[in-house]
Amino acid sequence: xxxxxxxxxxxxxxxxxxxxxxxxxxxxxxxxxxxxxxxxxxxxxxxxxxxxxxxxxxxxxxxxxxxxxxxxxxxxxxxxxxxxxxxxxxxxxxxxxxxxxxxxxxxxxxxxxxxxxxxxxxxxxxxxxxxxxxxxxxxxxxxxxxxxxxxxxxxxxxxxxxxxxxxxxxxxxxxxxxxxxxxxxxxxxxxxxxxxxxxxxxxxxxxxxxxxxxxxxxxxxxxxxxxxxxxxxxxxxxxxxxxxxxxxxxxxxxxxxxxxxxxxxxxxxxxxxxxxxxxxxxxxxxxxxxxxxxxxxxxxxxxxxxxxxxxxxxxxxxxxxxxxxxxxxxxxxxxxxxxxxxxxxxxxxxxxxxxxxxxxxxxxxxxxxxxxxxxxxxxxxxxxxxxxxxxxxxxxxxxxxxxxxxxxxxxxxxxxxxxxxxxxxxxxxxxxxxxxxxxxxxxxxxxxxxxxxxxxxxxxxxxxxxxxxxxxxxxxxxxxxxxxxxxxxxxxxxxxxxxxxxxxxxxxxxxxxxxxxxxxxxxxxxxxxxxxxxxxxxxxxxxxxxxxxx
Numbered sequence: 001x002x003x004x005x006x007x008x009x010x011x012x013x014x015x016x017x018x019x020x021x022x023x024x025x026x027x028x029x030x031x032x033x034x035x036x037x038x039x040x041x042x043x044x045x046x047x048x049x050x051x052x053x054x055x056x057x058x059x060x061x062x063x064x065x066x067x068x069x070x071x072x073x074x075x076x077x078x079x080x081x082x083x084x085x086x087x088x089x090x091x092x093x094x095x096x097x098x099x100x101x102x103x104x105x106x107x108x109x110x111x112x113x114x115x116x117x118x119x120x121x122x123x124x125x126x127x128x129x130x131x132x133x134x135x136x137x138x139x140x141x142x143x144x145x146x147x148x149x150x151x152x153x154x155x156x157x158x159x160x161x162x163x164x165x166x167x168x169x170x171x172x173x174x175x176x177x178x179x180x181x182x183x184x185x186x187x188x189x190x191x192x193x194x195x196x197x198x199x200x201x202x203x204x205x206x207x208x209x210x211x212x213x214x215x216x217x218x219x220x221x222x223x224x225x226x227x228x229x230x231x232x233x234x235x236x237x238x239x240x241x242x243x244x245x246x247x248x249x250x251x252x253x254x255x256x257x258x259x260x261x262x263x264x265x266x267x268x269x270x271x272x273x274x275x276x277x278x279x280x281x282x283x284x285x286x287x288x289x290x291x292x293x294x295x296x297x298x299x300x301x302x303x304x305x306x307x308x309x310x311x312x313x314x315x316x317x318x319x320x321x322x323x324x325x326x327x328x329x330x331x332x333x334x335x336x337x338x339x340x341x342x343x344x345x346x347x348x349x350x351x352x353x354x355x356x357x358x359x360x361x362x363x364x365x366x367x368x369x370x371x372x373x374x375x376x377x378x379x380x381x382x383x384x385x386x387x388x389x390x391x392x393x394x395x396x397x398x399x400x401x402x403x404x405x406x407x408x409x410x411x412x413x414x415x416x417x418x419x420x421x422x423x424x425x426x427x428x429x430x431x432x433x434x435x436x437x438x439x440x441x442x443x444x445x446x447x448x449x450x451x452x453x454x455x456x457x458x459x460x461x462x463x464x465x466x467x468x469x470x471x472x473x474x475x476x477x478x479x480x481x482x483x484x485x486x487x488x489x490x491x492x493x494x495x496x497x498x499x500x501x502x503x504x505x506x507x508x509x510x511x512x513x514x515x516x517x518x519x520x521x522x523x524x525x526x527x528x529x530x531x532x533x534x535x536x537x538x539x540x541x542x543x544x545x546x547x548x549x550x
Contacts, residue, residue, distance in 0.1 A: 240270070
């Protein structure tokens with residue numbers, strides 16, 4: 001028996017050939033980059049995964065290339081229910097567009113699928129069978145106990161641990177011996193490595209430049225006993241047949257590059273370009289650490305949805321991490337969409353971007369400040385529908401009023417920035433909606449310089465007045481007439497000249513009016529707020545306050 005007969009004995013049902021697969025998946029017509037994002041459905045999507053997918057998407061699409069999604073579900077033991085749907089939904093929610101890939105766990109688009117690895121088992125076996133036929137791979141019958149004993153023996157002798165060279169006990173089996181064992185024993189398929197740790201491999205990383213590492217010399221498992229290939233082997237076959245030109249992934253895969261390069265070479269495939277992204281870091285006291293799924297809620301992509309960050313604000317923040325020149329570009333191009341920015345992989349950090357929630361909030365509030373009132377309303381309404389259903393009902397009922405509130409200060413040189421995320425909207429609308437106003441925590445806290453007597457007198461006079469609301473100036477004059485009639489100075493400059501002559505200055509009264517009607521010390525422009533609310537609603541709020549003061 002020879003290795004060709006052994007391959008037929010191990011894989012009797014595999015009749016296809018590598019040549020047939022090459023014809024089935026021809027080279028793409030484009031010469032532009034072809035990139036992919038290939039997550040595993042083993043848990044929630046990490047913000048680092050979103051960043052990596054954004055890098056791959058932008059790199060391909062800014063050059064007119066193709067970006068596809070592949071689901072790498074070879075680790076069935078760790079797979080979570082509905083994991084594929086969660087991944088697809090997460091990317092859809094962040095506007096990451098795939099040209100090819102699964103659209104659900106049963107449907108997909110593109111001509112290079114299936115795009116879910118568990119549906120490609122026979123494709124992998126074609127190449128595994130071919131490697132066995134060529135004598136470049138072999139069955140291994142070691143049990144877990146066998147491997148544990150091997151490790152103990154290596155440690156006792158001070159040898160490097162692992163399955164390699166003379167320590168690979170089944171590497172030297174004849175085809176007849178291997179075929180006989182396979183009739184009664186489960187087996188994995190291992191690569192027969194031709195590498196040596198005394199030799200170096202060198203490759204050009206698109207982010208890190210030239211990297212040199214020892215060759216792989218381990219006989220790595222390429223197919224598990226259940227017939228499912230390992231990630232290492234599957235990704236090589238998939239990236240070849242799907243014609244991936246650039247593999248952009250986390251730096252945790254750097255140590256696997258020697259094995260991956262050997263697999264591509266052994267299979268006779270052209271090697272894609274690699275780009276290894278540094279992890280997202282977080283400041284923890286005096287040191288930095290990786291953003292952790294276990295300890296940091298912001299590590300989960302769903303966190304940003306729940307907290308109400310606009311999708312594009314998160315994307316823009318990630319663009320800042322990807323390429324530090326994005327922030328300057330944004331200042332110079334305030335109205336441009338982020339896809340107009342051209343980034344370069346070589347400008348990415350090699351040590352890891354620092355994730356800063358304060359910076360994210362700044363980016364988010366700046367982004368929201370540039371939105372129209374109608375867009376703010378629609379976005380906040382969608383968020384409230386999922387997370388604040390009672391507020392959602394009120395917002396729908398009060399669409400015109402709510403939009404008017406959101407419109408205050410928009411388009412001004414110094415646009416309002418009191419909304420960082422949609423989660424801030426309930427607090428803003430609480431002092432606007434009569435239905436929510438009583439729920440505002442705390443009592444009225446007026447300026448300490450305002451006596452109760454002056455407060456009651458001023459608020460009563462304003463309530464009974466009929467101020468001209470046609471312009472800000474006419475309204476302010478009406479307020480000022482009440483103030484000066486009570487013995488307050490007409491302005492701060494006059495008050496400072498003769499503080500003993502006046503009861504106070506107008507700013508104290510304006511603050512008192514804001515607190516009486518809105519119960520807060522800071523709000524968008526008071527005149528605009530009162531205009532949106534209407535005089536009758538303001539009067540009713542003042543009555544509530546006066547009942548507390550008397």
